[in-house]
Amino acid sequence: MAKVRGAIVVNTQICKGCEVCVPVCQEKVIGISSDVNRKGYHYAYMKNPEACNGCTNCGTVCPDRAIAVYRVKVAT
Amino acid sequence: MEVLDIIKPENQVFCKSQLMTDTPLSYCPGCGHGTANNLIMEVIDEMGISEDTIGVAPVGCSVLAYDFMNIDMTQAAHGRAPAVATAIVRTWPEKYVFTYQGDGDLAAIGTAETIHACNRGENMVIFFINNGIYGMTGGQMAPTTLEGMKSSTSPYGREIATMGSPLKITELIANLPGVYSVSRHALHTHKHVRKAKIAIRQAFENTRLKKGLSFIEILSNCNSGWKMTPNDANEWMVENMFPYFPLGDIKVEGKLKV
Numbered sequence: 001m002a003k004v005r006g007a008i009v010v011n012t013q014i015c016k017g018c019e020v021c022v023p024v025c026q027e028k029v030i031g032i033s034s035d036v037n038r039k040g041y042h043y044a045y046m047k048n049p050e051a052c053n054g055c056t057n058c059g060t061v062c063p064d065r066a067i068a069v070y071r072v073k074v075a076t
Numbered sequence: 077m078e079v080l081d082i083i084k085p086e087n088q089v090f091c092k093s094q095l096m097t098d099t100p101l102s103y104c105p106g107c108g109h110g111t112a113n114n115l116i117m118e119v120i121d122e123m124g125i126s127e128d129t130i131g132v133a134p135v136g137c138s139v140l141a142y143d144f145m146n147i148d149m150t151q152a153a154h155g156r157a158p159a160v161a162t163a164i165v166r167t168w169p170e171k172y173v174f175t176y177q178g179d180g181d182l183a184a185i186g187t188a189e190t191i192h193a194c195n196r197g198e199n200m201v202i203f204f205i206n207n208g209i210y211g212m213t214g215g216q217m218a219p220t221t222l223e224g225m226k227s228s229t230s231p232y233g234r235e236i237a238t239m240g241s242p243l244k245i246t247e248l249i250a251n252l253p254g255v256y257s258v259s260r261h262a263l264h265t266h267k268h269v270r271k272a273k274i275a276i277r278q279a280f281e282n283t284r285l286k287k288g289l290s291f292i293e294i295l296s297n298c299n300s301g302w303k304m305t306p307n308d309a310n311e312w313m314v315e316n317m318f319p320y321f322p323l324g325d326i327k328v329e330g331k332l333k334v
Contacts, residue, residue, distance in 0.1 A: 007082040018106030018299075018306040024266050041105065049079050056090040057266035063110025064101050065092035072087045074077055 002073045006054020010044050015066040017041035021058035027051040030058055093117045095126055097146045102137075106306025108296025109138050111263045112205055112272075116174070117145055119276045125284075129172040130164050132157040134186075136178040137212045138205065155186020158193035161200050172283050174201040179220045180210040183245045190249070197254025197288040201279045204246065204291065207298035208317065215301035219243035222320055227301070242320060246293045250327040256288035258327035262295040262318075264310040288330075295321055 008029070015037065021044055022030050031047030044067070046052065054071030095117040103109045120129050126147050133141040135154040142149035152160040157175040165173050182190050182204050190202070209227055210216040217227040217234060220242050224233040234242075250258040257279065261272035272294060279290035295317055297309035304312060325333050 005077055005082055007079045009083055014100060016105035020106050020264075020306050020310070023307060046079070054082075054089060059090040060266045060269045061111065061263070063103065063105075063107055063114070065096065065110075065114050067090070068088060068092070069090035070082050070084070070087040071089045072077070072082050 003076050004053045004071060005074050006052040006069060006071045007049060008046055008052060008054075008058060009068045009070070010046075011066040011068070012037045012043040012045075013039075014064050015041060015043035016064060017043055018063065019044070020061050020063065021067065024057045024061050026055070026057070027053060093121050095121045095146045097144055099143050101144055102140050104298075104300045106297065106299050106309070107137070107211075108207070108263045108294065109205060111269060112176075112203065112294050112296065113138070113141060113144055115263075115269065115273050115276055116176070116203065117147075119273060119280060120147065120172075123277070123280060125172050125280070128170070129174070130168070132161045132164070132173070132175040134175070134177040134181040136181050136210075138176055138178060139212075141176055155181050155184070156189055157181065157186065158198075158200075158202065159189045161202075162193055162196070162198050165198050165200050169199070169286075172201075172280055173199075174203060174280075176203045177205070178211070179204070179206045179208065180213075180218050183219045183243050187245070190245070191252070194249045194289055194291065195252045195254050197256070199283055199286050199288060201276075201283055201290045201292065203276075204293045205296050206246075206293055206321065207296045207301065208242075209298050209301040211298045211301045215298070215303075219245070222316055225316070244321070246291065246321075246326060249291055250332060254289060255327060256282055256290055256330050257325075258291045258293075259325045260293040260295065260321060260323050262313070262323055264297065264313060268323075293321075295323070 059067040133151040299309040
């Protein structure tokens with residue numbers, strides 16, 4: 001059965017660290033970085049990249065559309 | 077499989093719409109305005125009507141919407157967006173015209189323009205972002221502020237006896253015969269965002285078929301005005317705003333939903 005793997009790319013300069021994407025991620029992939037971007041916001045990052053299935057939930061709720069989502073089918 | 081093998085252009089399933097400019101949004105972190113702006117542009121992009129769409133920006137937090145939306149935009153005086161949109165619709169009847177207004181703009185200073193534009197049933201879409209407060213000017217009480225809700229001009233909470241009840245302008249507008257469809261949505265979870273996107277698509281389809289006025293209310297948080305974190309503000313919105321402003325369709329195809 002094909003398995004789905006996903007990944008997100010956060011535009012760290014646009015992300016405002018609002019954390020709205022954190023509770024909607026069913027797989028608990030997203031964490032908030034301890035680093036800050038140019039504007040002083042703690043941006044989101046992929047804390048648990050193995051679990052991401054590319055469901056795009058994080059992207060749809062992101063007010064600044066700082067998240068791009070990638071998805072690929074992997075034959076197992 | 078490594079993460080870098082997944083991140084390739086052919087695997088991309090979601091990104092920012094090309095109809096949004098590269099200007100950073102001026103909204104506070106976690107504000108529903110950003111999601112609403114992006115959703116509208118995504119729908120226009122999917123329908124391929126970007127060259128035939130004219131938007132009217134309001135006064136308020138979203139006054140700079142013309143900087144973010146890469147389509148033809150204009151900006152109206154406070155509350156007068158439906159009047160300006162009426163002029164545009166009547167000059168170019170084949171265009172898709174929408175207004176994007178907050179609750180201070182649409183439900184307070186622009187009540188007359190809104191109600192009369194809706195009553196005439198102009199062929200346009202009105203997006204009404206309701207966060208129960210005047211967000212841009214520092215969180216003053218708006219007509220849609222809930223009972224007991226604290227704002228900078230009602231520091232002990234809104235009192236019904238002296239300040240009146242929160243205005244349900246969406247229900248008010250739904251009763252006007254000229255209005256074709258009215259619905260209320262929220263943007264705090266992915267499910268609600270997807271529902272709202274379908275409704276926005278339907279609204280522009282109504283414009284294409286010259287059905288008349290479609291009115292979409294979107295409940296949003298205002299975490300700066302409510303003085304909460306974005307996720308707390310979303311929870312507060314679910315607990316307090318949803319009982320008074322229930323989500324769902326209010327008028328479908330010119331008929332009130334009972």
